[in-house]
Amino acid sequence: MAKEILSAENILLNQNFSNKEEAIRGTGQVLVDKGYVEAAYIEKMLEREELTSTYMGNFVAIPHGTEDAKKSVNESGLSILQVPSGVDFGDGNIVKVLIGIAGKDNEHLEILSQIAIVCSEEENIEKLVNAKSAQEILELFSEVN
Template structure:
Protein backbone atom coordinates (compact mmCIF):
# COMPACT_ATOMS: atom_id res chain seq x y z
CA UNK A 1 0.00 0.00 0.00
CA UNK A 2 1.37 3.39 -1.00
CA UNK A 3 3.28 5.39 1.61
CA UNK A 4 1.31 8.49 0.62
CA UNK A 5 -1.91 6.78 1.74
CA UNK A 6 -0.53 5.04 4.83
CA UNK A 7 2.52 6.35 6.69
CA UNK A 8 4.01 6.47 10.18
CA UNK A 9 2.46 9.92 10.62
CA UNK A 10 -1.01 8.39 10.46
CA UNK A 11 -0.44 5.76 13.16
CA UNK A 12 -1.09 6.13 16.91
CA UNK A 13 0.15 3.36 19.21
CA UNK A 14 -0.83 2.47 22.76
CA UNK A 15 -3.82 4.80 22.92
CA UNK A 16 -6.77 4.65 25.30
CA UNK A 17 -10.23 5.83 24.32
CA UNK A 18 -13.23 6.18 26.64
CA UNK A 19 -15.67 5.17 23.91
CA UNK A 20 -15.97 4.49 20.19
CA UNK A 21 -16.70 8.15 19.43
CA UNK A 22 -13.37 9.16 20.96
CA UNK A 23 -11.58 6.39 19.02
CA UNK A 24 -13.19 7.59 15.77
CA UNK A 25 -12.20 11.18 16.54
CA UNK A 26 -8.59 10.05 17.04
CA UNK A 27 -8.57 8.19 13.71
CA UNK A 28 -10.25 11.10 11.94
CA UNK A 29 -7.91 13.61 13.56
CA UNK A 30 -4.91 11.83 12.06
CA UNK A 31 -6.51 12.15 8.61
CA UNK A 32 -7.13 15.87 9.22
CA UNK A 33 -3.60 16.47 10.56
CA UNK A 34 -2.14 14.87 7.44
CA UNK A 35 -4.27 17.00 5.08
CA UNK A 36 -6.25 14.03 3.75
CA UNK A 37 -9.61 15.45 4.80
CA UNK A 38 -11.30 18.62 6.01
CA UNK A 39 -12.16 18.68 9.75
CA UNK A 40 -15.87 18.26 8.85
CA UNK A 41 -15.09 14.73 7.58
CA UNK A 42 -14.70 13.55 11.19
CA UNK A 43 -18.36 14.46 11.74
CA UNK A 44 -19.25 12.37 8.70
CA UNK A 45 -17.35 9.44 10.23
CA UNK A 46 -19.36 9.78 13.44
CA UNK A 47 -22.60 10.05 11.46
CA UNK A 48 -21.78 6.81 9.58
CA UNK A 49 -21.20 5.08 12.91
CA UNK A 50 -24.57 6.27 14.23
CA UNK A 51 -26.38 4.75 11.24
CA UNK A 52 -24.30 1.60 10.74
CA UNK A 53 -21.56 0.07 12.87
CA UNK A 54 -18.14 0.04 11.25
CA UNK A 55 -16.98 -2.83 13.45
CA UNK A 56 -16.01 -5.61 11.01
CA UNK A 57 -14.96 -8.36 13.43
CA UNK A 58 -11.57 -9.69 14.53
CA UNK A 59 -11.30 -6.74 16.97
CA UNK A 60 -11.16 -4.23 14.09
CA UNK A 61 -13.34 -1.24 13.22
CA UNK A 62 -13.00 0.72 9.98
CA UNK A 63 -14.76 4.07 10.41
CA UNK A 64 -15.21 6.14 7.27
CA UNK A 65 -17.42 9.00 6.14
CA UNK A 66 -20.85 9.05 4.64
CA UNK A 67 -21.56 9.54 0.95
CA UNK A 68 -22.10 13.23 1.72
CA UNK A 69 -18.65 13.39 3.32
CA UNK A 70 -16.86 12.58 0.06
CA UNK A 71 -16.72 16.31 -0.72
CA UNK A 72 -14.50 16.74 2.37
CA UNK A 73 -11.78 14.37 1.13
CA UNK A 74 -8.71 16.13 -0.27
CA UNK A 75 -6.74 12.95 -0.99
CA UNK A 76 -6.93 9.28 -0.04
CA UNK A 77 -5.55 8.34 3.34
CA UNK A 78 -5.62 5.71 6.05
CA UNK A 79 -5.07 6.16 9.78
CA UNK A 80 -4.53 3.42 12.33
CA UNK A 81 -5.19 3.72 16.06
CA UNK A 82 -3.94 0.89 18.25
CA UNK A 83 -6.00 0.46 21.44
CA UNK A 84 -4.36 -2.32 23.50
CA UNK A 85 -7.13 -2.15 26.15
CA UNK A 86 -9.78 -2.01 23.45
CA UNK A 87 -12.90 0.09 23.13
CA UNK A 88 -16.54 -1.05 23.03
CA UNK A 89 -18.02 -0.71 19.55
CA UNK A 90 -21.44 -1.93 20.67
CA UNK A 91 -23.16 -5.31 20.83
CA UNK A 92 -20.32 -6.71 22.92
CA UNK A 93 -17.70 -6.05 20.22
CA UNK A 94 -14.34 -4.69 21.33
CA UNK A 95 -12.04 -3.02 18.83
CA UNK A 96 -8.30 -2.98 19.47
CA UNK A 97 -7.50 -1.58 16.03
CA UNK A 98 -9.43 1.33 14.52
CA UNK A 99 -8.59 2.11 10.90
CA UNK A 100 -9.87 5.41 9.56
CA UNK A 101 -10.38 5.59 5.81
CA UNK A 102 -10.77 8.46 3.39
CA UNK A 103 -10.96 7.23 -0.20
CA UNK A 104 -10.82 9.86 -2.94
CA UNK A 105 -12.99 9.14 -5.97
CA UNK A 106 -12.97 5.42 -6.83
CA UNK A 107 -10.11 4.49 -4.47
CA UNK A 108 -12.42 3.80 -1.51
CA UNK A 109 -13.27 0.18 -2.41
CA UNK A 110 -9.68 -0.67 -3.36
CA UNK A 111 -8.45 0.61 0.01
CA UNK A 112 -11.16 -1.33 1.87
CA UNK A 113 -10.33 -4.58 0.07
CA UNK A 114 -6.60 -4.24 0.75
CA UNK A 115 -7.27 -3.62 4.44
CA UNK A 116 -9.71 -6.54 4.57
CA UNK A 117 -7.04 -8.89 3.24
CA UNK A 118 -4.71 -7.98 6.11
CA UNK A 119 -7.21 -7.84 8.99
CA UNK A 120 -9.08 -11.01 7.99
CA UNK A 121 -6.12 -12.96 9.43
CA UNK A 122 -6.32 -13.15 13.24
CA UNK A 123 -2.53 -13.47 13.46
CA UNK A 124 -2.11 -10.17 11.61
CA UNK A 125 -4.49 -8.37 13.95
CA UNK A 126 -2.72 -9.86 16.99
CA UNK A 127 0.60 -8.59 15.59
CA UNK A 128 -0.94 -5.15 15.03
CA UNK A 129 -2.20 -5.00 18.62
CA UNK A 130 1.23 -5.99 19.97
CA UNK A 131 3.29 -3.79 17.63
CA UNK A 132 5.66 -1.47 19.46
CA UNK A 133 6.44 0.80 16.52
CA UNK A 134 4.53 2.28 13.62
CA UNK A 135 7.04 0.68 11.26
CA UNK A 136 6.31 -2.77 12.69
CA UNK A 137 2.56 -2.27 12.36
CA UNK A 138 2.79 -0.87 8.83
CA UNK A 139 4.97 -3.76 7.69
CA UNK A 140 1.88 -5.99 7.79
CA UNK A 141 0.24 -3.82 5.14
CA UNK A 142 3.36 -3.54 3.01
CA UNK A 143 3.91 -7.33 3.10
CA UNK A 144 0.42 -7.85 1.69
CA UNK A 145 0.72 -5.13 -0.96
Template sequence: MSENILTAKTIELGADFSSKEEAIRYVGAMLRDQGYVNDEYIGEMLEREEVTSTYMGNYVAIPHGTEAAKKDVLETGLAVVTVPDGVDFGGGNIVKLLIGIAGKGNEHLEILSQIAIVCSEEENIDTILNADSKEEILSLFNEVN
Protein backbone atom coordinates in the same frame (compact mmCIF):
# COMPACT_ATOMS: atom_id res chain seq x y z
CA MET B 1 -0.18 0.19 -0.93
CA SER B 2 0.99 3.64 -1.94
CA GLU B 3 3.69 4.99 0.35
CA ASN B 4 1.77 8.19 1.17
CA ILE B 5 -1.57 6.54 2.06
CA LEU B 6 -0.28 5.10 5.35
CA THR B 7 2.73 6.66 7.05
CA ALA B 8 4.29 6.58 10.51
CA LYS B 9 2.48 9.88 11.17
CA THR B 10 -0.89 8.15 10.76
CA ILE B 11 -0.14 5.25 13.08
CA GLU B 12 -0.69 5.44 16.83
CA LEU B 13 0.24 2.61 19.18
CA GLY B 14 -1.33 2.08 22.60
CA ALA B 15 -4.14 4.62 22.59
CA ASP B 16 -6.87 4.64 25.24
CA PHE B 17 -10.45 5.84 24.70
CA SER B 18 -13.49 5.97 26.95
CA SER B 19 -16.04 5.84 24.09
CA LYS B 20 -16.37 4.94 20.43
CA GLU B 21 -17.16 8.61 19.69
CA GLU B 22 -13.86 9.66 21.24
CA ALA B 23 -12.04 6.96 19.25
CA ILE B 24 -13.66 7.98 15.95
CA ARG B 25 -12.94 11.68 16.57
CA TYR B 26 -9.29 10.81 17.29
CA VAL B 27 -8.87 8.77 14.10
CA GLY B 28 -10.64 11.48 12.10
CA ALA B 29 -8.36 14.14 13.56
CA MET B 30 -5.33 12.09 12.53
CA LEU B 31 -6.63 12.00 8.94
CA ARG B 32 -7.37 15.75 9.08
CA ASP B 33 -4.03 16.68 10.59
CA GLN B 34 -2.18 14.91 7.77
CA GLY B 35 -4.21 16.72 5.11
CA TYR B 36 -6.32 13.77 3.93
CA VAL B 37 -9.69 15.31 4.91
CA ASN B 38 -11.18 18.58 6.06
CA ASP B 39 -12.78 19.08 9.47
CA GLU B 40 -16.31 18.25 8.27
CA TYR B 41 -15.26 14.69 7.48
CA ILE B 42 -15.00 13.87 11.20
CA GLY B 43 -18.68 14.67 11.66
CA GLU B 44 -19.49 12.47 8.66
CA MET B 45 -17.53 9.62 10.28
CA LEU B 46 -19.70 9.95 13.40
CA GLU B 47 -22.83 10.09 11.27
CA ARG B 48 -21.80 6.90 9.43
CA GLU B 49 -21.40 5.17 12.80
CA GLU B 50 -24.97 6.16 13.75
CA VAL B 51 -26.34 4.70 10.51
CA THR B 52 -24.38 1.45 10.67
CA SER B 53 -21.56 0.28 12.89
CA THR B 54 -18.11 0.16 11.35
CA TYR B 55 -17.21 -2.74 13.65
CA MET B 56 -16.01 -5.60 11.42
CA GLY B 57 -15.31 -8.38 13.95
CA ASN B 58 -11.94 -9.68 15.21
CA TYR B 59 -11.53 -6.52 17.35
CA VAL B 60 -11.43 -4.35 14.19
CA ALA B 61 -13.43 -1.22 13.28
CA ILE B 62 -12.99 0.76 10.09
CA PRO B 63 -14.43 4.23 10.71
CA HIS B 64 -15.08 6.24 7.55
CA GLY B 65 -17.40 8.95 6.29
CA THR B 66 -20.76 8.70 4.60
CA GLU B 67 -21.20 8.80 0.83
CA ALA B 68 -21.93 12.53 1.17
CA ALA B 69 -18.53 12.98 2.83
CA LYS B 70 -16.69 12.35 -0.47
CA LYS B 71 -16.56 16.13 -0.96
CA ASP B 72 -14.61 16.42 2.30
CA VAL B 73 -11.82 14.03 1.23
CA LEU B 74 -8.79 15.94 -0.02
CA GLU B 75 -6.50 12.96 -0.57
CA THR B 76 -6.71 9.19 -0.03
CA GLY B 77 -5.28 8.17 3.33
CA LEU B 78 -5.39 5.75 6.24
CA ALA B 79 -4.94 6.06 9.99
CA VAL B 80 -4.21 3.00 12.14
CA VAL B 81 -4.66 3.12 15.92
CA THR B 82 -4.16 0.27 18.38
CA VAL B 83 -6.21 0.29 21.59
CA PRO B 84 -4.76 -2.43 23.87
CA ASP B 85 -7.54 -2.19 26.48
CA GLY B 86 -10.21 -1.95 23.79
CA VAL B 87 -13.10 0.46 23.33
CA ASP B 88 -16.75 -0.62 23.31
CA PHE B 89 -18.41 -0.04 19.93
CA GLY B 90 -21.78 -1.14 21.33
CA GLY B 91 -23.43 -4.51 21.64
CA GLY B 92 -20.40 -5.91 23.44
CA ASN B 93 -18.21 -5.36 20.37
CA ILE B 94 -14.78 -4.45 21.67
CA VAL B 95 -12.41 -2.73 19.24
CA LYS B 96 -8.64 -2.91 19.68
CA LEU B 97 -7.70 -1.91 16.13
CA LEU B 98 -9.10 1.20 14.45
CA ILE B 99 -8.40 1.78 10.77
CA GLY B 100 -9.71 5.15 9.63
CA ILE B 101 -10.23 5.56 5.89
CA ALA B 102 -10.49 8.56 3.62
CA GLY B 103 -10.89 7.54 -0.02
CA LYS B 104 -10.91 9.97 -2.93
CA GLY B 105 -13.33 8.91 -5.67
CA ASN B 106 -13.57 5.12 -5.66
CA GLU B 107 -10.09 4.57 -4.18
CA HIS B 108 -11.70 3.51 -0.88
CA LEU B 109 -12.81 0.25 -2.53
CA GLU B 110 -9.22 -0.77 -3.30
CA ILE B 111 -8.12 0.25 0.20
CA LEU B 112 -10.95 -1.75 1.78
CA SER B 113 -9.94 -4.85 -0.17
CA GLN B 114 -6.33 -4.45 0.97
CA ILE B 115 -7.43 -3.98 4.58
CA ALA B 116 -9.66 -7.06 4.25
CA ILE B 117 -6.67 -9.09 3.05
CA VAL B 118 -4.56 -7.99 6.02
CA CYS B 119 -7.35 -8.34 8.60
CA SER B 120 -8.70 -11.67 7.34
CA GLU B 121 -5.70 -13.35 8.98
CA GLU B 122 -6.10 -13.36 12.75
CA GLU B 123 -2.33 -13.60 13.13
CA ASN B 124 -1.97 -10.29 11.23
CA ILE B 125 -4.32 -8.59 13.68
CA ASP B 126 -2.30 -10.05 16.57
CA THR B 127 0.91 -8.78 14.91
CA ILE B 128 -0.55 -5.28 14.63
CA LEU B 129 -1.89 -5.27 18.19
CA ASN B 130 1.44 -6.49 19.57
CA ALA B 131 3.63 -4.27 17.38
CA ASP B 132 6.43 -2.48 19.18
CA SER B 133 6.97 -0.02 16.34
CA LYS B 134 5.05 1.80 13.65
CA GLU B 135 7.44 0.28 11.09
CA GLU B 136 6.13 -3.22 11.87
CA ILE B 137 2.63 -2.09 10.96
CA LEU B 138 3.80 -0.26 7.84
CA SER B 139 5.65 -3.32 6.57
CA LEU B 140 2.63 -5.57 7.16
CA PHE B 141 0.34 -3.28 5.12
CA ASN B 142 2.99 -2.80 2.43
CA GLU B 143 3.31 -6.59 1.96
CA VAL B 144 -0.22 -6.60 0.53
CA ASN B 145 0.92 -4.97 -2.72
Protein backbone atom coordinates in the same frame (compact mmCIF):
# COMPACT_ATOMS: atom_id res chain seq x y z
CA MET C 1 3.38 15.23 -5.08
CA ALA C 2 0.65 13.09 -3.54
CA LYS C 3 1.11 11.91 0.00
CA GLU C 4 1.46 8.26 0.81
CA ILE C 5 -1.85 6.69 1.74
CA LEU C 6 -0.28 5.21 4.87
CA SER C 7 2.89 6.40 6.54
CA ALA C 8 4.39 5.95 10.01
CA GLU C 9 3.01 9.37 11.06
CA ASN C 10 -0.53 8.09 10.46
CA ILE C 11 -0.10 5.27 12.98
CA LEU C 12 -0.67 5.87 16.69
CA LEU C 13 0.23 3.13 19.16
CA ASN C 14 -1.08 2.53 22.67
CA GLN C 15 -4.09 4.83 22.47
CA ASN C 16 -6.83 4.91 25.09
CA PHE C 17 -10.41 5.99 24.52
CA SER C 18 -13.32 5.91 26.92
CA ASN C 19 -15.94 5.36 24.21
CA LYS C 20 -16.39 4.74 20.49
CA GLU C 21 -17.19 8.38 19.65
CA GLU C 22 -13.88 9.46 21.17
CA ALA C 23 -12.10 6.65 19.29
CA ILE C 24 -13.67 7.63 15.95
CA ARG C 25 -12.82 11.30 16.55
CA GLY C 26 -9.22 10.31 17.29
CA THR C 27 -9.03 8.23 14.14
CA GLY C 28 -10.45 11.08 12.05
CA GLN C 29 -8.24 13.69 13.68
CA VAL C 30 -5.12 11.97 12.34
CA LEU C 31 -6.59 12.25 8.82
CA VAL C 32 -7.35 15.95 9.43
CA ASP C 33 -3.93 16.70 10.95
CA LYS C 34 -2.15 15.10 8.01
CA GLY C 35 -4.26 17.02 5.47
CA TYR C 36 -6.12 14.08 3.92
CA VAL C 37 -9.53 15.47 4.91
CA GLU C 38 -11.26 18.62 6.12
CA ALA C 39 -12.42 18.72 9.76
CA ALA C 40 -16.04 18.23 8.61
CA TYR C 41 -15.12 14.64 7.67
CA ILE C 42 -15.00 13.63 11.35
CA GLU C 43 -18.69 14.49 11.79
CA LYS C 44 -19.47 12.38 8.71
CA MET C 45 -17.54 9.49 10.26
CA LEU C 46 -19.73 9.74 13.37
CA GLU C 47 -22.84 10.01 11.19
CA ARG C 48 -21.76 6.86 9.33
CA GLU C 49 -21.36 5.03 12.64
CA GLU C 50 -24.93 5.97 13.57
CA LEU C 51 -26.22 4.41 10.35
CA THR C 52 -24.37 1.15 10.78
CA SER C 53 -21.47 0.11 12.96
CA THR C 54 -18.05 0.06 11.35
CA TYR C 55 -17.04 -2.80 13.65
CA MET C 56 -15.78 -5.58 11.39
CA GLY C 57 -15.12 -8.38 13.88
CA ASN C 58 -11.72 -9.61 15.08
CA PHE C 59 -11.24 -6.48 17.25
CA VAL C 60 -11.19 -4.24 14.16
CA ALA C 61 -13.29 -1.20 13.26
CA ILE C 62 -12.96 0.76 10.05
CA PRO C 63 -14.48 4.21 10.63
CA HIS C 64 -15.08 6.20 7.46
CA GLY C 65 -17.35 8.96 6.24
CA THR C 66 -20.78 8.78 4.62
CA GLU C 67 -21.21 8.95 0.83
CA ASP C 68 -21.71 12.73 0.96
CA ALA C 69 -18.47 13.13 2.93
CA LYS C 70 -16.44 12.75 -0.27
CA LYS C 71 -16.37 16.52 -0.76
CA SER C 72 -14.40 16.78 2.51
CA VAL C 73 -11.67 14.42 1.23
CA ASN C 74 -8.56 16.12 -0.16
CA GLU C 75 -6.74 12.89 -0.96
CA SER C 76 -6.87 9.23 -0.06
CA GLY C 77 -5.38 8.34 3.29
CA LEU C 78 -5.44 5.91 6.17
CA SER C 79 -4.94 6.26 9.88
CA ILE C 80 -4.34 3.31 12.17
CA LEU C 81 -4.85 3.57 15.91
CA GLN C 82 -3.90 0.74 18.19
CA VAL C 83 -5.96 0.50 21.40
CA PRO C 84 -4.52 -2.47 23.33
CA SER C 85 -6.97 -2.10 26.23
CA GLY C 86 -9.87 -2.00 23.76
CA VAL C 87 -12.82 0.33 23.31
CA ASP C 88 -16.45 -0.81 23.42
CA PHE C 89 -18.24 -0.39 20.09
CA GLY C 90 -21.54 -1.59 21.56
CA ASP C 91 -23.14 -5.04 21.69
CA GLY C 92 -20.08 -6.38 23.47
CA ASN C 93 -17.87 -5.65 20.46
CA ILE C 94 -14.41 -4.61 21.64
CA VAL C 95 -12.15 -2.80 19.19
CA LYS C 96 -8.37 -2.84 19.55
CA VAL C 97 -7.45 -1.59 16.07
CA LEU C 98 -9.15 1.35 14.36
CA ILE C 99 -8.42 1.94 10.71
CA GLY C 100 -9.69 5.30 9.51
CA ILE C 101 -10.22 5.60 5.78
CA ALA C 102 -10.60 8.58 3.50
CA GLY C 103 -10.93 7.64 -0.15
CA LYS C 104 -10.76 10.05 -3.06
CA ASP C 105 -12.90 9.06 -6.05
CA ASN C 106 -13.13 5.26 -5.89
CA GLU C 107 -9.71 4.63 -4.40
CA HIS C 108 -11.27 3.62 -1.09
CA LEU C 109 -12.44 0.33 -2.62
CA GLU C 110 -8.88 -0.72 -3.36
CA ILE C 111 -7.80 0.43 0.11
CA LEU C 112 -10.63 -1.56 1.71
CA SER C 113 -9.69 -4.72 -0.13
CA GLN C 114 -6.08 -4.43 1.11
CA ILE C 115 -7.31 -3.95 4.67
CA ALA C 116 -9.67 -6.90 4.33
CA ILE C 117 -6.80 -9.13 3.22
CA VAL C 118 -4.62 -8.12 6.20
CA CYS C 119 -7.48 -8.31 8.71
CA SER C 120 -8.84 -11.63 7.50
CA GLU C 121 -5.94 -13.39 9.21
CA GLU C 122 -6.26 -13.54 12.97
CA GLU C 123 -2.50 -13.65 13.41
CA ASN C 124 -2.24 -10.32 11.56
CA ILE C 125 -4.76 -8.75 13.94
CA GLU C 126 -2.66 -10.03 16.82
CA LYS C 127 0.42 -8.44 15.21
CA LEU C 128 -1.45 -5.13 14.84
CA VAL C 129 -2.62 -5.18 18.46
CA ASN C 130 0.82 -6.13 19.78
CA ALA C 131 2.98 -4.04 17.42
CA LYS C 132 5.63 -2.05 19.26
CA SER C 133 6.37 0.28 16.35
CA ALA C 134 4.59 1.96 13.47
CA GLN C 135 7.12 0.23 11.21
CA GLU C 136 5.79 -3.22 12.17
CA ILE C 137 2.29 -2.13 11.14
CA LEU C 138 3.53 -0.58 7.89
CA GLU C 139 5.29 -3.83 7.00
CA LEU C 140 2.09 -5.84 7.50
CA PHE C 141 0.26 -3.62 5.03
CA SER C 142 3.12 -3.40 2.55
CA GLU C 143 3.12 -7.19 2.18
CA VAL C 144 -0.34 -6.92 0.63
CA ASN C 145 -0.35 -6.06 -3.05
